[in-house]
Amino acid sequence: MTSVDTMSSEGLRNAMVDRLAADHAAKRLVLRPEVEAALRTVPRELFTPGLPLEEAYDANTAVLKKMRGAEAVSSVSAPYLIAEMIGQAANALGGLEGRHALEIGSGGYNASLLRELVGPSGSVTTVDIDPEVTGRAAACLAAAGYHDVTVVCADAEHPIVPGRRYDLIIVTVGAWDIPPAWHDQLTDDGVLVVPLRTFGMTRSWALRRRGDRLVSESRRQCGFVSMQGDGAHEVRYLDIADGVHLRLDEDQRVDHDLDVVGALLTQPREEAWVGVSLPPATILADLDLWLATRLIHETHFLVLSAQATAVKSGVVAPGWRFGTPATLDDDTFTYRSALRWTDRRFDLGAYAHGTEAAAAAGRMVEHMRAWVDAGQPSPTLHVLPAHTPDGDLPNGAVLDKRHSRVVLAFTTKEKGTP
Ligand SMILES: C[S@@+](CC[C@H](N)C(=O)[O-])C[C@H]1O[C@@H](n2cnc3c(N)ncnc32)[C@H](O)[C@@H]1O
Structure with missing residues (x-):
């Protein structure tokens, strides 16, 4: 094996794996012992030539x-x-x-x-x-x-x-x-x-x-x-304000004038809150898919993404700046908002701008409340061949792709059951 600065390499590697173990625990995931052992064994710097050792052992960053x-x-x-x-x-x-x-x-x-x-x-x-x-x-x-x-x-x-x-x-x-x-x-x-x-x-x-x-x-x-x-499949980013984008799949369209959508963000903000107190380990990535499968039937569903600068300056305050569910109806723009924290727990909310802002924020929050009431269900994804007839599909939201029919299903628990 190539000679590397073993002491500092090993020390940094172990520190990185300790961070990964803590990160897993915070997400209530288990870092399997054999995976942990492999992570402690492979010298990552040998796969990141030219990079300073510290950067090779940054747990959260893609490099090169x-x-x-x-x-x-x-x-x-x-x-x-x-x-x-x-x-x-x-x-x-x-x-x-x-x-x-x-x-x-x-x-x-x-x-x-x-x-x-x-x-x-x-x-x-x-x-x-x-x-x-x-x-x-x-x-x-x-x-x-x-x-x-x-x-x-x-x-x-x-x-x-x-x-x-x-x-x-x-x-x-x-x-x-x-x-x-x-x-x-x-x-x-x-x-x-x-x-x-x-x-x-x-x-x-x-x-x-x-x-x-x-x-x-x-x-x-x-x-x-x-x-x-x-x-390959195109993803498009439409700029609606400085550092604020709508992310569209190839098959999604926005017929609105983007300047008009951007201008909506300068109008007063209405907000609505679910009124819950959830722990940090709540899997909001599941909530966002739940929202997509609900909102897609009743309104124009989109994903909002934003640069850190746009969030810092307060133009938008999305739940997750790398991709947050949003809707656009006539002249109202709505999205899942940043969390509202109290005593290390948080509430879920929606922000909206435009003529129907209060009602639109309220509707998005109703879907969030339904997810919480249903026991925060997680999605199951089914991938079936493109020729599968409708009658053979499991219940759920169907997406027709080029080679497959994808069904996203949430199994909800009755309220009150464990
Ligand atoms: C994030 S990198 C892979 C990282 C890597 N697994 C590692 O150990 O860090 C993604 C790679 O996918 C490759 N890629 C993209 N489209 C591909 C395709 N159709 N077939 C094979 N490789 C593809 C890109 O060239 C790129 O190097």
Whole structure:
């Protein structure tokens, strides 16, 4: 193995893993011991050449970003996200030892963690569309002593080795759809972990193959660079004010004059509150998908994103500035607001601007109250082939993608039941 400054490397690595363990605990997730051991073993700086050691061990930041214009097209992913996604895979498969894994989107670091976890009887293949990335990943893996990871340069929209199947496919690039190749390359009860965009919001879903469909077992909030190649799908950002954007999927439209929408933000703000007191570990990423599935039927649903400067200056105060549910009706703009904290607990609210502001904020808050009253249900994602007839779909909100029909279902508990 290449010589590195072992003391400071090991110290920083252990400090990073301690932070990851604390972060998992705060989110009420379990950092599996074998995942923790792998994180304490792999020297991350060997996969971030040229970067200061401290930056290589920043738990929360993706590094070595390759930009195309203003958009990042590749990076070495943030350790916290890598740890959560490997955890999703290990939980779904009951451990990774002896498993055969395909990683889509290379960098070397995630592949080496997987290599540690699958052990001598398992295998790891990593594929990337960008020869510069595969070249760097292969060199870094070799330098770190991982000679038995197969590195392939290809568009992973299509099968990598025809006929070969994997227990785990872990996608480390943002997808809009599930191409048939991913389903077909899984073993019969194999698991696909994929950051998939639904309703303009990306979650890392652990999906288990069940016959011709995939059904989710867990989800995590995440953000990723977008898929390139044949599975590429445009995301558009419409600027409505300085540092404030509406994020649209390819199939979403806004017919309003954007200057008029921006001007709404300068009108007085109405607010409404659910009137609850929730603990920090509440999974608001689930609430946001709940809101999407409810609001999409009654109004023009959108996702609001904002730069830190726009939040700081008070132009907008969204629940999560990287993507918050919003609605736009005639001349009223409404979004889930920043939380209102009292004694380390918080209330949920909505802000609205425009002629119907008070009523619109109240309506959004009613949907939030329904989620709380239903016991804060989490979503299950079903992915079915594009030709599936309506009658064979599970109950839920249906999104028709290019290759698949995606159904997002919330199982609500009766009020008062545990
Ligand atoms: C976030 S990076 C991967 C990070 C990596 N797994 C790590 O260990 O840090 C995403 C990668 O996906 C690759 N990618 C994008 N579209 C792809 C496609 N269709 N097939 C294969 N790779 C793709 C990009 O070139 C980019 O390098």
